[in-house]
Structures are given as structure tokens and as C-alpha cells.
Amino acid sequence: MKIRLILFSLSVVLISAGCVTTRETPAQTEARRREAMAERERRLAEEESRRQIQLSLEDTDTQVHTLRQEMNRMRSEMNKAQAQDLQRLESRISRLEQQLQALDQQRAKDREEIISILSNRMAELMQQNRAAPSSGGGRAHTVASGETLSAIAAAWGVSPQAIIRANNIQNPNVLRVGQTLTIP
Numbered sequence: 220m221k222i223r224l225i226l227f228s229l230s231v232v233l234i235s236a237g238c239v240t241t242r243e244t245p246a247q248t249e250a251r252r253r254e255a256m257a258e259r260e261r262r263l264a265e266e267e268s269r270r271q272i273q274l275s276l277e278d279t280d281t282q283v284h285t286l287r288q289e290m291n292r293m294r295s296e297m298n299k300a301q302a303q304d305l306q307r308l309e310s311r312i313s314r315l316e317q318q319l320q321a322l323d324q325q326r327a328k329d330r331e332e333i334i335s336i337l338s339n340r341m342a343e344l345m346q347q348n349r350a351a352p353s354s355g356g357g358r359a360h361t362v363a364s365g366e367t368l369s370a371i372a373a374a375w376g377v378s379p380q381a382i383i384r385a386n387n388i389q390n391p392n393v394l395r396v397g398q399t400l401t402i403p
Contacts, residue, residue: 345374
């Protein structure tokens with residue numbers, strides 16, 4: 220029994236060490252050979268697939284890099300265009316401000332001219348109102364809307380105080396439209 224146990228242990232050791240050879244039939248050998256070829260073809264196909272994936276990945280990386288460069292170029296162009304647009308707007312605003320200043324100056328000149336024309340016209344009208352002398356030895360003037368004592372005096376070439384004395388005016392700041400004044 221010990222011998223059998225020793226032989227069994229020895230066969231287990233030899234089998235596990237791969238030293239035991241078994242005989243295969245030609246069909247088994249052919250099947251093993253086909254399996255090995257199929258395994259080799261599968262490995263080659265996997266390797267080819269990995270190469271294709273690697274090439275595709277490298278191509279994608281190149282495209283991403285190219286797109287990033289294009290995107291940066293477009294951002295740069297957009298920033299330049301925005302800067303140019305901003306500069307054009309600032310220039311246009313500056314021109315408009317200059318035009319507004321010129322219009323304000325022209326408006327002030329026009330206002331002065333209108334005041335001058337109206338003052339001259341009022342003086343002419345007042346000259347025309349210098350009709351015959353009134354009963355008190357002076358000329359009569361009828362106060363029109365917007366006339367002041369100083370404007371009436373200037374139009375008639377007399378002092379405001381002379382008109383105040385001649386008409387016994389208590390408050391020279393209050394004249395009524397239609398009031399008749401004696402001009403000394």
C-alpha cells in the first residue's frame with residue numbers, strides 16, 4: 220500500500236510539473252492546432268483593432284488641436300473686430316458731441332439775434348407810438364405786453380426816473396398792459 224501511495228504521489232508531482240506526456244489522437248492534435256490558430260488570429264485581430272483605435276485616437280487629438288487653434292484665432296479676430304467697432308462708436312459719439320456743441324453755439328447766436336431784432340422792432344413801435352404830445356406837455360405811450368419801464372425809457376430816450384415822476388408811479392416794477400404813460 221505504501222508503494223501505491225508513493226507511486227500515486229509521484230504521478231501527481233509529475234503531472235503537475237508537466238512531465239507526463241499523454242498521447243493524443245490525430246483529430247485531437249488537429250483540433251488543438253486549429254484552436255491555437257484561431258487564438259492567434261483572434262489576438263492578431265485584437266491587435267489590429269487596437270492599432271486602428273490608436274490611429275483614430277491620434278487623428279481625433281490632431282483634429283481637436285486644429286479646432287482649438289482655429290477657435291483661438293477666431294476669438295482673436297472677434298476681439299479685434301469688437302475693438303474696432305468700439306473705436307468707431309467712440310469716434311461717432313465724439314463727432315455727435317461736437318455737432319451738439321456747434322448747434323448749441325448757433326442756438327445762442329440765434330437767440331441773441333432774435334432778441335436784438337425784437338428790441339429794435341419794439342423801439343420802432345415805441346417811436347411810432349410817440350404820437351402827439353399829451354395834455355401834460357409830453358408824449359403818450361401805451362404799455363404793451365412784456366414791456367418794462369427801463370425798455371420804454373430807452374426807446375423814448377429818457378430816464379426811467381423821469382417817466383416815474385411824470386406819471387406819479389408808486390411801484391415802478393408794476394406796469395399794466397394798456398396803461399398810458401406820459402413821456403416827458
